[in-house]
């Protein structure tokens with residue numbers, strides 16, 4: 001039954017540099033001839049991380065091999081094909097545009113290269129719609145964040161394929177509240193925003209962002225619900241519910257980074273049973289060794305989904321995509337045809 005209902009998936013939370021397949025990773029590493037012990041070690045450590053810091057250390061290593069035009073193109077191209085093979089029909093791929101003077105990479109070229117790969121996949125009739133979100137890394141300055149917003153606006157107007165922004169990066173670094181003016185500026189430009197929020201129990205910044213510039217979707221949202229009554233968390237949960245802000249739930253990622261201890265305790269269940277919009281996503285199918293269909297299977301088995309639950313979940317996610325309404329209608333029609 002699960003297989004019949006996962007024939008038509010939507011991936012709304014996938015970071016480019018963490019979504020590699022093993023094959024692509026090997027090719028990218030070989031290209032750079034990075035055979036020093038540090039890099040051999042990080043490839044092995046994909047099976048062995050215990051906390052969030054371990055994954056951020058791995059991200060640093062991946063960035064060493066995805067640092068020029070050819071690598072960004074190959075990774076984007078391969079990732080799109082791999083999602084399509086997993087029956088994903090709609091993909092929002094997010095990535096942080098990077099300036100890397102040693103390889104001639106600029107933020108502008110980074111986005112253009114991703115767009116070129118999207119375009120080539122389209123020309124090949126790969127059966128998937130792809131949109132791009134530009135990521136703001138909270139480790140960087142507010143000025144760089146604003147540059148990213150301006151770049152997103154430029155490519156949104158030029159191509160319509162870049163549709164919004166993602167706010168991510170190590171939650172222990174910086175303060176999300178400092179970026180509120182940037183989030184506001186993005187909204188004024190008509191761009192959508194997904195914010196990694198409450199990935200850890202960070203009450204103050206979460207509340208500040210929700211009060212002053214609530215995002216269009218929340219990434220992870222592990223500590224949004226009322227898990228600690230009396231500490232002020234009520235306002236966070238109530239705001240998310242009253243504004244019906246969709247939550248991108250990345251179950252395997254959260255387990256592997258130890259912010260959730262087991263599938264059965266994942267907050268997906270809390271929000272889903274409340275009939276609050278929640279979307280299953282991979283986060284980084286390469287780093288976390290998962291797939292979108294795999295996430296649906298984990299959730300269906302863990303929470304004993306009924307046929308009706310799966311129907312609701314796969315259909316419901318269409319309403320929360322960042323592409324325009326015409327695409328939503330198209331996806332609704334396709335979905336009706338694809339599902340029994």
Ligand code: 5GP
Nearest residue numbers: 015016017059095096135137168169170196
């Ligand atoms: P990239 O933007 O380089 O394509 O993808 C990797 C980047 O995405 C990381 O450097 C980090 O900023 C962000 N990222 C990936 N996974 C996570 C996650 O689980 N949590 C947070 N907060 N950021 C992430």
